[in-house]
Amino acid sequence: ALIITDECINCDVCEPECPNGAISMGEEIYEIDPSKCTECVGHFDEPQCVVVCPVECIPLDPAHPDTRQQLLGKFFKLHPDK
Ligand code: SF4
Ligand code: SF4
Numbered sequence: 001a002l003i004i005t006d007e008c009i010n011c012d013v014c015e016p017e018c019p020n021g022a023i024s025m026g027e028e029i030y031e032i033d034p035s036k037c038t039e040c041v042g043h044f045d046e047p048q049c050v051v052v053c054p055v056e057c058i059p060l061d062p063a064h065p066d067t068r069q070q071l072l073g074k075f076f077k078l079h080p081d082k
């Protein structure tokens with residue numbers, strides 16, 4: 001999963017781009033729910049939040065590493081119709 005760092009400026013552009021609804025406003029800045037973040041695997045070739053973020057504050061979350069298989073597992077769980 002990816003994580004939003006405290007460099008986030010709350011510009012709101014990433015939230016609607018997430019195909020998994022993993023991004024939401026937290027107490028102070030936007031947050032990513034690691035259980036829903038597939039790093040965009042299954043939907044896009046690259047993480048859409050990273051593509052649109054103007055301050056590049058969305059790195060890999062070292063606390064929530066995922067193999068490609070785990071990312072695909074999350075994708076199929078979130079989108080059982082696929
Ligand atoms: Fe959502 Fe993709 Fe960003 Fe994860 S990498 S939070 S799935 S847009
Ligand atoms: Fe924060 Fe980047 Fe999302 Fe804007 S695009 S709300 S700066 S994480």
